[in-house]
Amino acid sequence: MVLSLSSHNVMQYLQDAGLCNSEDGASDQSELPGSSKNNFNLVVTLADNRQLLIKQERNINNYDAAPHELFQEWLFHQLLQQFPVLGNILAMPTAVNYAPLVVHFDEENSILVRNYLSEYVELATFYHNNEIFPQEIACAIGTTLARLHRATYNRREYQDFMATAPQGEFRYGFYNPAQGVGSIEPEIFGSVPTDALKFYVLYQQYESLESAIADLAYDWNPCCLTHNDLKLNNILVDFRREKLDNCLVRLIDWEACSWGDPAYDLGTLLASYLGIWLKSLVVDPTIELEESLHLALTPLEILQPSMIALVRAYVNAFPMILEYRRDFILRVIQFAGLALIHQIQDTITCWKYFNNADICMLQVAKSLLTMPEQAILTIFGISESEILNSVSKIHKFRKPVKEQQLVPIYYEKTRLRGC
Ligand SMILES: Nc1ncnc2c1ncn2[C@@H]1O[C@H](COP(=O)(O)OP(=O)(O)O)[C@@H](O)[C@H]1O
Ligand SMILES: [Mg+2]
Structure with a gap:
């Protein structure tokens, strides 16, 4: 059963996922307005002032569409975990205070939770x-x-x-x-x-x-x-x-x-x-x-x-x-x-x-x-x-030379039918 996230069930969801406990309680919740066409985004401020951004792909109930975009973000996060050298590059020029942003991914429900950097x-x-x-x-x-x-x-x-x-x-x-x-x-x-x-x-x-x-x-x-x-x-x-x-x-x-x-x-x-x-x-x-x-x-x-x-x-x-x-x-x-x-x-x-x-x-x-x-x-x-x-x-570079191009023999044309 795919869960549709809303401001009503988000706290329960975070508790079930072990991202906060019942005493944490949300002091504030706000939807990020118009940030994306695909996602439902919610910022939750917990009692200890920690802020989390919760993203869910909107086409979650559309079983024909492949909701894999959040998977890519999760994969990228995994890459940084496996190869910390890349994580350091992305936190440059000063590698202090670098903490991984993504804290949770739920593939079944297409939900990703990130630390929100207020x-x-x-x-x-x-x-x-x-x-x-x-x-x-x-x-x-x-x-x-x-x-x-x-x-x-x-x-x-x-x-x-x-x-x-x-x-x-x-x-x-x-x-x-x-x-x-x-x-x-x-x-x-x-x-x-x-x-x-x-x-x-x-x-x-x-x-x-x-x-x-x-x-x-x-x-x-x-x-x-x-x-x-x-x-x-x-x-x-x-x-x-x-x-x-x-x-x-x-x-x-x-x-x-x-x-x-x-x-x-x-x-x-x-x-x-x-x-x-x-x-x-x-x-x-x-x-x-x-x-x-x-x-x-x-x-x-x-x-x-x-x-x-x-x-x-x-x-x-x-x-x-x-x-x-x-x-x-x-x-x-x-x-x-x-x-x-x-x-x-x-x-x-x-x-x-x-x-x-x-x-x-x-x-x-x-x-x-x-x-x-x-x-x-x-x-x-x-x-x-x-x-x-x-x-x-x-660095001494040679001047860029234009590579010889093969002449394409066909381009697929997009045409307004009937025009
Ligand atoms: N970790 C964060 N700290 C602060 N602001 C953030 C953070 N993550 C996202 N935001 C804000 O939320 C917006 C939407 O987040 P983003 O991951 O870009 O989602 P979308 O896929 O909907 O574009 C961003 O444009 C940014 O303004
Ligand atoms: Mg964005």
Whole structure:
């Protein structure tokens, strides 16, 4: 019998799971508003002030769907237990006070319990409330991510571990997240607002966009442990230190983690920064796109130092990635474009919303995916060689050469039937 968790039975559940006793009693319970489309999330404060975050997958009663995302987070937690060296990397730069976050997993009921770090601030909220973008934070994220990718790069023991499947199931391969918009069925007319149909029509018109995504998916090369959902909502920052240059960041929400492509994580992060800019655009049918992009309430120039710091810190901590993948930065830019498309899709499916600002986002995504070389200069305000200047002074790299591409003979087209 699958249990559906609610604020009424959560305390009993925690007691039965041995996570608290009857004297603990909850002093407070609050549902995390709109944090995720898939999960029911509840924060419980116990009498001793301990806080727990309880997550349950919402599609729990849908037996056709495979509720395995929390299993991935649990698997990741197990990986850290088995290989503590990885746990230390994720608690960097200061390895003090590192305690495992996940404290309980109930596979049958798809429930995961984590320690809730009330002293940490979600990075998306911090940026939103303060409108400041200290480079030190981006630097700490880039360094942490690079260390994780570097430590797991081509390491068979970690790859085998991540291939573990839920009990009674098999895993035939790792999921490739480099996916564009899937095939469009007639049901779409009932499930998305009429305005949003424009997104699908435009997407289908851009053949170069579809081919760029197809190439990206084709070249997807899983080689290290990746988070696969690295947006600013999934990063916590500890601001208790006086100096930001030693700030502690925690990457959370490892539900999509897998064996994947490192450029995907860095690209998703960049897209999160670009999203701040693009969501602040002033859009009006009478204003040209170029003008809109310059009228943003949060101008791109304010975000550029953080984006440059992020990439530099990453490459500084994992310089060999430029040897392994000559086109690494270009792929990061392309994955950022793809992540923007995923952001638009999420807005449409979760919030039933699509407006002119999203059309601007689609145009920017298209530029990143189809013309990554030119896009670098626009996005960062400096060229690739200037970004990598400090790194290449230490490590001598050859200039990236574009690999010869096989011409794909066929792309599966998504078409609105009847259009
Ligand atoms: N350990 C934690 N400490 C503090 N805040 C957290 C913690 N875990 C999650 N949160 C907050 O809860 C939100 C939702 O958690 P998350 O694991 O990302 O769930 P979801 O899968 O629903 O996105 C996060 O965006 C963050 O703001
Ligand atoms: Mg999340």
